[in-house]
Amino acid sequence: MTLKWKLSEQQADCVAETEIKTVTNNESKEIENKQRVEKPSLSLRELRLKNIELLTIVKSQETSIQQLEDTIRALRDKESHDIEAATKDEESKTNQNMAFEELKQSVIPEPTLIDLKMRRGFGAAATRREFWEVD
Incomplete structure (x- = not known):
């Protein structure tokens, strides 16, 4: 018997939203790093x-x-x-x-x-x- 985690819709939305924020933050950091590399001081x-x-x-x-x-x-x-x-x-x-x-x-x-x-x-x-x- 396998246990499956069942999340409520609200919890699933919260987890999805956190993942999106994390990806968005990572992408924005990568963009900032690229700009720093491309644009010297x-x-x-x-x-x-x-x-x-x-x-x-x-x-x-x-x-x-x-x-x-x-x-x-x-x-x-x-x-x-x-x-x-x-x-x-x-x-x-x-x-x-x-x-x-x-x-x-x-x-x-x-x-x-x-x-x-x-x-x-x-x-x-x-x-x-x-x-x-x-x-």
Whole structure:
């Protein structure tokens, strides 16, 4: 024997009405969800403006980075140029000192026999005689 539930017409109408409300609520929620997905919070125009703003910021940052890299490169070039100039100055000073020493050696003659005798104390008269004798 099977038991069948028998509902009164009023109860059946109430259950049917509840089911219809549930289906209607679910359908309206689905429609709202679709609209939310289809309609973003920002309009397409607003999104494009935001995109342009972000691209402008990125471009300005790239420009700033490029300027910093150029400044660093210029400072390194200046530093290397200064080092080269200092090295060249040192080399030229060394060369000048060497040339001056060579010039001193060539201008100042080696001591002659007369100079050596005068230093030893032979006296001016003796050196004058020898000087005339040498010539």
